[in-house]
Amino acid sequence: MSDDLADFFEENTHWVDSKGNTTSVKPPKPPKSRREMRRRRNVRRRKTIIVLTMVVAVLVVVIAGGFFGVRALRAIRDRNDGDTYSVQDYSGQGYGSVEFTVSQGESPSSIAKRLVEAEVVKSADAFTGVSSGMTLYPGTYQLRKHMPASSVAAILSDQSKAEGFLDVNAGERVSDVIKKAAALSEIDESEFQKIIDAKGEGILPAEAGGNFEGWLEPGKYDVKGLGSAQKILKTIVDKRVSKLNEMHVPTGNERQRLLIIASIAEAEVNSSDYYGKVTRVILNRLDRDMTLGMDSTTAYGLGINGTQLTNAQLNDSSNKYNTRVNKGLTPTPISNPGDSAIQAAMNPEQGDWLYFVTVNLSTGETKFTTGSVEEQNAQFEQYVKEYKDNNKSAN
Template sequence: MPEDLHDFFNDDVWDDGTGADHPGPGGGAAPPPKPPRSRRDMRRRRRQQRRKRLIVVIASIVVVALCAGVGVFAVGKIKQWRRSTLADTAVVDDYPGPGEGRVAFTVESGQGVAEIAEGLQRADVIKSVDAFTSVVASNAYTLYPGTYELKRHMKASAAAKILSDEGNAKGFVEVRQGERLDDVLKAAAESSGIALKDFEDYAGDASKTGAILPACAKGKLEGWLEPGVYNVGEDPTPASILQQMVQARIEKLNALGVPEGDQSERILIVASIVEAEVNSQDYYGKVSRVIENRLKDDMPLGMDSTVAYGFKIKGTELTNEQLNDGSNPFNTRVNKGLPPTPISNPGDDAIEAAMHPEDGDWLYFVTTDLKTGETKFTSSYDEFEKYVQEYKTNNEHAN
């Protein structure tokens, strides 16, 4: 009610559109005001006014949105024009190809496209950075690390195509954790282009390897190659490549707090066995404890992984004759104690387990399920026999 009364007596309700102060015809007194509108008329008028205001607000929003859209469209067109202009310029600043001579160019891990392009330009492989980056962007190329054989004065598209094919990359060699020395040498020979025999001759000569290895390794590289990716370089040699791996291993052992001297060699031997025996780091600490318990009780380690290493085969390829061959110095079924050297290049987790075995009295373990890798540990020989039967049953079902 108060609102209606306020509206009722508002000046607007008396306004007839001519104005109360305006004189009437002939300059005489103004006619009396018309009687007030009904409350229904007043409410209808207020609704009309609100609709008008709403329409004005909506129209304003639409105008602002249209202006913003036009701005975004214009910016997009400008950027497109700039890209088009750069592409056109790149074509002008490109060599016609196919190029001449030979250039060994290395793409380092982590380098960006612009950085690679700048290196190519400095090497006089391409004429301009823009030409190369434009080709890479328009074709969505991925550039891979490695050393490539290119030419001077190449067309940018030709150079980009070579660098985007991982099969053309050379000059990087990877050492995987748990990988044997023989496999590392093969990968290094393939990546460097050096004959495998040159690597084997170098690795087998203790007078040469002794120059890069700690004295406790006794000239044997196995176990002393740190897992990782290494740059072969422009003028590689077996010594230069393997020295990188050995140096990285020494630095890692120091970082992990591995004692120096004979203890470091012993830890690498144990770690290599640990990693070879089970396929889950969850069991590394327990396997390490089994090894220590057996050594303490003067028992043979009985590890098939060491026997297989001595014959340079996989554990699944062992025969009963080989398992009983004591002439194999790595046969820990027959010969007590640790094998002469590590049997692989173990990773950090296995090394940690070798330094810090879990607490327990286990003497035996069996991987009962080859699919899941489930491994069971015990100090009882009778229980060990049960686990062996479980392994055989699961293996028969698997086949």
């Protein structure tokens, strides 16, 4: 009972104010039972818990608001170049010369870090800030030390200023690719030739038969960064094999056959709209035991352009790539076909076409014959005349 009475009197000790005045006429009535006293204690505890909970909630809101407020202020500060707390940057034109290479797929933060290490820009934040939203192209660039970050970003986002990257284009021959690779990498062309003469040992797949033609994947390559002819050729061939696998091109001899057909289609017409028809022409002629009659193949065998062919060369059967006189496909592809030509070789259009003529060299317009053999021969003669007429007017 003593504890209960103590609680009661503790609860009701403030009967007078600070001046000694009585605050109530009568003291509160004592509780009638212990149950009532316990009820009052529970009410007080709940009130205390509620108050503490509200205090904690307010503190959390204040702390969170302060944290995010500071972050927002920092973001605003970083965006304001004229702010007194702006990131460190150089001014002026810089000095000296720095050769700087951006790798394929390299992140802006990585580029920024290396620019600081090369003493080109003063801080990584300065560069990432001004280059945000820009496309930074791979390649080797000529820069200077102590350049403003904005000037560096302008150069690295201008693809025309990139050096040292090789463009392998669809339809190019290996010989042309090698010349460009040697010039850009500053590796002697003889180093590439040694690998070609060794039939690409350790680089080419077995179905290539030791010949690189058709096995160079179109795209951009950091030939200067790769550093050796072996690495350059292996990188390009590996990418070709990977792409063919992604496209589900059949393996083995069928893969080489499809590359040959695709390369001829790529060389014969300059528009992907015609690849499907040209591949069907090739298959139709093979099915009829006809010669392919493609001048592009004959020119390839001689290492010249099709416009340089003579009648004697067109009738020379010793040229294994002369499909005017030799039946069947060529021994190897005659160029590095792109994806569209390869897809067309795998899925040729349906038709009875046996001949086609590019009647307009300016637009690339190409016409295909159809119908009986006699009808197609007549149409072919008509298209040849149209080609000659257009060619005369062009001259």
